[in-house]
Amino acid sequence: MKIMPNRLDRGYYLYQEEFEKKALEVLRSGWYVLGSEVASFEEEFAAYTGAKYCVGLASGLDALWIAFRVLGIGSGDEVIVQGNTYIASVMGITINGATPVFVEPDEYFNIDASKIEEKITDRTKAILVVHLYGQASNMKPIMELARKYDLKVVEDCAQSHGAKFQKKMTGTFGDIGCFSFYPSKNLGAFGDAGAIVTDNPQIAEDVRVFRNYGSEKRYYNKAVGTNSRLDEIQAGLLRVRLSHIQELEDEKRLICKRYLDELHNENIQLPSIRPGATHIWHQFVIRTEQRDELINYLNERGIGTIIHYPIPPHLSEAYRYLNLKEGSLPITEKYAKTVLSIPLYNGMQTEEQTYVIDAINQFC
Numbered sequence: 604m605k606i607m608p609n610r611l612d613r614g615y616y617l618y619q620e621e622f623e624k625k626a627l628e629v630l631r632s633g634w635y636v637l638g639s640e641v642a643s644f645e646e647e648f649a650a651y652t653g654a655k656y657c658v659g660l661a662s663g664l665d666a667l668w669i670a671f672r673v674l675g676i677g678s679g680d681e682v683i684v685q686g687n688t689y690i691a692s693v694m695g696i697t698i699n700g701a702t703p704v705f706v707e708p709d710e711y712f713n714i715d716a717s718k719i720e721e722k723i724t725d726r727t728k729a730i731l732v733v734h735l736y737g738q739a740s741n742m743k744p745i746m747e748l749a750r751k752y753d754l755k756v757v758e759d760c761a762q763s764h765g766a767k768f769q770k771k772m773t774g775t776f777g778d779i780g781c782f783s784f785y786p787s788k789n790l791g792a793f794g795d796a797g798a799i800v801t802d803n804p805q806i807a808e809d810v811r812v813f814r815n816y817g818s819e820k821r822y823y824n825k826a827v828g829t830n831s832r833l834d835e836i837q838a839g840l841l842r843v844r845l846s847h848i849q850e851l852e853d854e855k856r857l858i859c860k861r862y863l864d865e866l867h868n869e870n871i872q873l874p875s876i877r878p879g880a881t882h883i884w885h886q887f888v889i890r891t892e893q894r895d896e897l898i899n900y901l902n903e904r905g906i907g908t909i910i911h912y913p914i915p916p917h918l919s920e921a922y923r924y925l926n927l928k929e930g931s932l933p934i935t936e937k938y939a940k941t942v943l944s945i946p947l948y949n950g951m952q953t954e955e956q957t958y959v960i961d962a963i964n965q966f967c
């Protein structure tokens with residue numbers, strides 16, 4: 604059997620007719636960027652998260668850097684973020700000239716809230732919380748610290764659509780929630796797409812203007828903005844997917860329940876769920892000291908895996924200028940050497956799940 608880490612085609616075939624009908628509808632409408640599909644998606648996605656406003660953008664990275672831009676966070680400012688994240692989180696900070704200050708993760712792969720306070724200085728302006736792999740972060744102590752030190756909170760929800768902490772949706776705790784709808788995310792488009800959500804009408808308005816060259820009225824530009832407009836076809840296809848998000852989430856949860864119940868291998872550590880948090884399983888991430896051996900072993904059996912992420916941002920070439928040496932974030936670095944994402948996707952067949960489980964259980 605051949606099993607890839609992800610199968611985006613399966614997600615398409617699940618609702619093929621609806622996707623094709625919507626795509627044709629948009630193609631025939633003659634309106635392709637920022638139109639009624641985008642407006643409807645923004646309304647529906649805001650309602651889904653429980654936020655007052657949603658503004659559609661061109662990508663998750665745009666959501667992040669535009670969020671910091673409209674909050675006025677840039678050169679000379681520090682933003683606290685966990686060390687073990689996808690590098691886009693960090694670029695959202697540094698594109699604006701601000702400095703990332705890394706904090707080690709906890710056992711749930713999210714920022715260790717107990718290690719934030721020691722990193723706060725008089726330059727700290729915000730905490731960027733990443734709900735990594737689909738699990739909500741420990742929001743109660745994080746929000747308490749933000750209030751105590753008067754810090755902004757931005758949430759990177761690129762992997763956490765629908766994940767909750769104490770029954771509240773990720774993305775609605777802080778000032779701005781940033782979403783990516785890259786095809787492989789839990790709510791994926793068929794190309795690049797992103798959005799911010801917020802309860803603050805001024806922030807929503809500022810992002811709305813900024814995404815379209817700083818223009819509210821055509822050819823009248825009140826700020827130096829950017830082009831981060833969302834396409835009608837992506838918004839329309841996202842509306843189709845959003846209408847099925849509960850069943851998509853439930854399906855992944857069932858697959859991961861099988862993994863949690865049936866994977867038994869003393870060389871492998873399974874992910875765990877924080878009390879009070881929900882996990883929407885963007886990735887199922889195991890840990891093992893024998894990672895190279897496991898990757899090769901699974902490859903030989905036709906099973907593909909991915910490492911999220913092999914090089915932590917502070918050790919990447921892009922951030923050499925921060926002068927953070929190997930050993931400066933030992934937990935982050937340890938995760939980078941031991942984590943492995945096993946196959947997981949909507950439309951994954953029962954036999955495929957069983958094949959993966961049996962193979963991993965037989966690894967020694």
Ligand SMILES: *Cc1c(COP(=O)(O)O)cnc(C)c1O
Pocket residue numbers: 662663664665688689691692733759761762783784785795796797
């Ligand atoms: C995917 C991702 C992003 C970036 O989203 P894009 O749409 O690819 O720009 C940011 N942060 C995290 C944690 C991600 O997984």
